Amino acid sequence: MPNALTIALTAPGMMGAGIGARLVKHGCRVIVPLAERSHASRDRAEKAGMQVAEWEELGQADMILSVVSPEFAESTAEKIASLCAGSKALYADLNAITPGRAVRIGGIVEKAGMRFTDGGIVGPPPPRDEGKEPVIYLSGPAAAEAAGLKVYGLKTELLHGPAGEASALKLSYAGITKGLAALGATMMLAASRAGVEEQLMAELEDSQPQLAKMFKGSIPAMLPKSGRWVSEMHEIAEFIGTDRPEHGIYRAVAELYENIFDSHRADGDEATLLRDLVSK
Numbered sequence: 001m002p003n004a005l006t007i008a009l010t011a012p013g014m015m016g017a018g019i020g021a022r023l024v025k026h027g028c029r030v031i032v033p034l035a036e037r038s039h040a041s042r043d044r045a046e047k048a049g050m051q052v053a054e055w056e057e058l059g060q061a062d063m064i065l066s067v068v069s070p071e072f073a074e075s076t077a078e079k080i081a082s083l084c085a086g087s088k089a090l091y092a093d094l095n096a097i098t099p100g101r102a103v104r105i106g107g108i109v110e111k112a113g114m115r116f117t118d119g120g121i122v123g124p125p126p127p128r129d130e131g132k133e134p135v136i137y138l139s140g141p142a143a144a145e146a147a148g149l150k151v152y153g154l155k156t157e158l159l160h161g162p163a164g165e166a167s168a169l170k171l172s173y174a175g176i177t178k179g180l181a182a183l184g185a186t187m188m189l190a191a192s193r194a195g196v197e198e199q200l201m202a203e204l205e206d207s208q209p210q211l212a213k214m215f216k217g218s219i220p221a222m223l224p225k226s227g228r229w230v231s232e233m234h235e236i237a238e239f240i241g242t243d244r245p246e247h248g249i250y251r252a253v254a255e256l257y258e259n260i261f262d263s264h265r266a267d268g269d270e271a272t273l274l275r276d277l278v279s280k
Contacts, residue, residue, distance in 0.1 A: 002151045004028055008053065008061035008089070010076050012037070012045035015134075016067040018125025019154065021048035026153040031061060059084025063146065064114070066093045066105075067121075071231040073097050077105040081112035092146050094119040094136060096174060096232045098239045099164030106140060106163045115142040118163040120170025126154070139165035168239065175236045175250065178229055181218040182253040184211075185260065188219075188277055189270055201277055216278045223271055227261035230254045 006029045009016045020030045031053035032045050045052070058064050058080055068076050073095040080091070091109040093102055093116075106116040123134030133155045138146050140163030147156040159165050191200040204212040222229075233254035240247045263271040 002027070005062040005152065006031065006060065008032070008058040008064040009050065010058075010064070010066045010080075011068050012041045012048065012050060013067065013069075014044070015121065015125045016065075017044035017048045017050075018127075018134075019065065019067065020045070020050045021128065022126040022153045023149075024049035026151075028152055031057065033058065055079060056083045059087030059089055059114075061089050063090045063092060063149075066091065066095060068095060069228060069231055070096050070235050074101060074105055074108070077108045081108050081114070084114075085112045087112065087114055090115045090117065090142050090145055092117045092119050092138070092142075094121050096120070096170055096235055097167055098171065098235050099168045100238075101235070102140075102164045102167040103162075115145070116140060116163065117142040117146040118166045119146065120166040120173075122170060122173050137166040137169050139163060171232075171236050171239045174232060175240075177218070178222070178232070179236075179250070179253060180214070181222045182256055184215045185219055185222070185274055186256060188274060192273055192277075197273070197277055201280065219274050219278045222257075223260065223264045223275065226257040226264065229257045230261070233257060 004027045007023050009020050009030060009032045012020065012032050012034070016032070020032065023030050030048070030050045032050045033055045034042055034045060034052050064080060066073060066076055073093060077091070077093065091114045093105050102118040106118065109116050117138050118140040120137045121134050122137065123132055126134060136149070136154055136156045137159055138156060139159040139161050143158055147158040150156045159169070188197060188200065191197040201212070204215070233250045237247050237250035237254070240250065260271060263269065
């Protein structure tokens with residue numbers, strides 16, 4: 001057995017709780033701040049075997065894994081750098097952020113005395129039993145050390161470029177996979193408004209069976225997650241560059257996902273239509 005590590009997680013969301021549970025299962029002590037967290041977050045942390053800690057205590061860990069919504073990635077780094085100045089922990093930012101933001105976060109935590117690695121997670125949360133494993137891509141100065149989490153049950157892939165490379169890969173991949181789900185949903189809704197949605201689905205089944213099969217999985221999975229994807233689409237748009245015309249595609253996808261999530265929460269017509277179309 002490898003030496004047990006103390007790992008700090010910044011939040012027990014679905015991904016964070018899954019990573020935490022896997023690390024606990026492999027002998028790590030995992031700590032997480034729960035002040036002002038929801039009952040659902042507290043419940044996930046408890047089920048994962050994580051221990052409650054104050055923000056000031058995170059700097060005592062061997063590694064700090066930042067897993068938050070993209071819009072909170074930089075402010076989370078600033079908070080930890082301020083409260084844990086002088087810590088020698090390795091800070092791994094695993095959020096879906098632009099390469100430029102990753103580099104800025106690296107500067108923030110390194111100034112506070114920590115080591116830094118940029119990371120990007122591709123895939124769903126680690127399963128409790130069998131299932132598809134996420135891959136954590138890592139780049140930057142402390143990437144090789146962070147890749148050692150492989151012996152604690154996480155699937156890591158070491159990239160040999162600077163900080164920002166892992167984030168660039170993550171956003172490129174997400175732009176394709178989540179962008180395809182958005183394209184499918186967009187045209188299914190447009191077809192419905194024109195009254196040809198059934199014919200569209202029949203044609204996809206006949207001439208594009210692989211695409212039809214993909215939508216049957218990706219669109220139902222997208223509906224409850226679409227709200228969390230809004231800020232990620234804005235990060236992708238920024239990554240592409242404001243001077244590029246395709247930048248506007250992902251600004252529009254962000255707005256689409258915001259609308260779809262509102263419909264999903266209200267059990268509205270658009271979410272119901274999408275769910276019904278791909279379930280036939």
